Amino acid sequence: MRQKIVRLALVGGVVFLALLLLLATCGGGPGDGGTRDGAAPGTARPVLPGAGPVTRLTVxxxxxxxxxxxxxGASPDVAVSHATGLLAYLERPDANRYRLRTVDTATGELGWRGRAWRPPDTLNYPKLATVTKGDRQFFVTWSYGKAGDGLSPASTFLSLDLYDVTNGNRRRVEVPWSGAPDVHTTGPDIVISDAEANSTLxxxxxxxxxxxxxxxxxxxxxxxxxxxxxxxxGQAAEGLLLGGAREFxxxxxxxxxxVAPKGADRGSGVVTSVTPAQVLAKWTPARKTGRATTHELWAVHDAATGEVLTSVECHKPxxxxxxxxxxxxxxxxxYLIAGNLAFDLAAKKGHCFEDEDGAARLTLATVTDDGIAYGAxxxxxxxxxxxxxxxxxxMDFAGWTTDRLARDVRxxxxxxxxxxxxxxxxxxxxxxxxGYPRAR
Structure with a gap:
């Protein structure tokens, strides 16, 4: 009889522990209830083994x-807050709803998560980015679609959700919009445009x-x-950044x-890409240089002042x-990269990766603080x-040298x-x- 009681107690203990594990893994967490979407970092790690063995890729x-x-089960887009080390991604709890989640990239621990919501476009993952204004940083998701009550024609609008990076507090903003929106999140405001000259901030x-x-x-x-x-x-500190057929x-x-770079035709500048602090522009060399028909001059400008930080010439494609x-x-x-261009902003130097015949066969995609860029x-x-x-x-910025990696490297x-x-x-x-840490 005593042995039977002991066995029952052991079974009961196992069941109790299993229930605790189930609650920790599947139960309510930060953002699932209450009046706020963000809360203390979560402790449940249903798919995160943390700083332990994970799938091994060739890297x-x-x-x-x-x-x-x-x-x-992550979304196509992710966003990173370098200030906090958090990475944000979207998961899909069911067919029509999405939820923003965060992970501490240094430890693999889950951070705060948002409440699940239904966007106007339920078929596709909302877009995701990071935007910074002053000393505040936000993860922002947006989705464009229609809404209607069945009694009146459906209206189209852009739905944005803004999450404070530090605690996950959420603010929703809905902007009526006609036609596919062009959304710029380089800050300080979120700029929505019609790919032409009209915009909403x-x-x-x-x-x-x-x-x-x-x-x-x-x-x-x-x-x-x-x-x-x-x-x-996009937007700079003083106002909107705009461009025409030429000049910006x-x-x-x-x-x-x-603010044209030295050796450029002052009336030829075209914006090609924007970061929170820089503008990458393409210029035509001045006619007197004799290279206007064969080359382009690429310059990185300070977004606040327009000052040229560095520039480099490339053959025209x-x-x-x-x-x-x-x-x-x-x-x-x-460091800044764009296609076959690489710029060391601290050293004020640039490099164009091209063959002797001017062909650009290298495309850079990622760059790290160690001065290493990766591409193909x-x-x-x-x-x-x-x-x-x-x-x-x-590619190593120290000598602008490239090394081929194994064909199956990710x-x-x-x-x-x-x-x-x-x-x-x-x-x-x-x-x-x-997430793989750097080798020590």
Whole structure:
């Protein structure tokens, strides 16, 4: 009888522990209830083994695969807060709802998570980015679609959710919008444009919405090209960053003609990409140099003043690309890459990777604070390089040298807190994110 009681007690203890584990893994967590979406960091780790063994991919030699963290079922987009070391991603609790989650990249511990919500477009993951204004930083998600009550015609709008990076507190902003929106999150405000000259600004701190129409843009005097194909490219500290068929300017601030790089045609500047602090622009060399027909001059401008930080010449492509490469900054902001261009902003030097015949066969996609960039030869763009296209390479800013990596090497999509974040798709078609620390 005594042995039977002991066995029952042991069974009861096992059941009790199993229930505790179930509650910790599947139960309510920060953001699942109450009046706020953010709370203390979660302790449940249903798919994060933490700093232990994870799936081993073939990666560049700068990283170790002996330990790390892993997320199963992540969104196509992720966002990183280098200030806090948090990475944000979206998960899909059911067919029509999404939830923002965070992970501490240094430890693999889950951070705060948001409450699940239904976006206007339920078929696709909302877009995700980071925006900074002053000393406040936010993860922002947005989705565009229709809403209606069945009694009146459905209206289209852009739904944005702004999450304070530090605690996950959420603010929702809905902006009526007609046509596919162009959303810029380089800050300080979120800029929504119609890919032309009309725009709406959303203050991420207050949620205040303001509109700016094309007739309020204040074109620079004497710039006829500014009024042709006018486009909103984002925002600088003093105002909107705008560009025309040629030349660009900041509303209420500087004008490209007055900050042209040395050796450039002052009336030829075109914005190609924007970061929170820089503008990457393409210029035509001055005719007197004799290189105007064969080369382009690429310059990195300070977004606040327009000052040229560094520049480099490249051959013109044989075929005009459909879109310009997007600029990518290292976490510290010391290095910038874009396609076959690389800039050491601290040393004020630039480099164009091209063959002797002018062909640009290298595309850079990721750059780290250690002065190492990753990309691929013969890849059409950074997205293809990160997806495994082309021949993977690494580039060292110390000597502008490149090294070919093994054909099956996966490239990090980003790096922060000394951890590279890699993406792959398993046999069940689930997207996985893996964090591997740098090898010591």
């Amino acid at each position: 560049p030699p700068q990283y170790t695969t002996d330990r790390g963290w892993e997320i199963i 959303v203050d991420p701190v207050t949620g205040e919405v303001s509109e700016l129409s094309a007739d309020e843009l204040e074109y620079p005097k004497g710039c006829g090209a500014c009024e042709q194909l006018t486009e909103v490219h 300017w900041v509303r209420g601030g500087w004008f490209s003609r007055n 044989a075929i005009k690309p459909g879109h310009h490469p997007q600029a990518v900054l290292s976490p510290s902001g010391d 030869e013969n890849a059409r763009d950074a997205l293809e390089a990160l997806s495994g296209g082309g021949l993977p390479v690494s 490239l990090p999509e980003t790096e922060t807190t000394g951890v590279g974040v890699f993406r792959w798709t398993d046999r069940k078609d689930r997207t996985r994110l893996i």
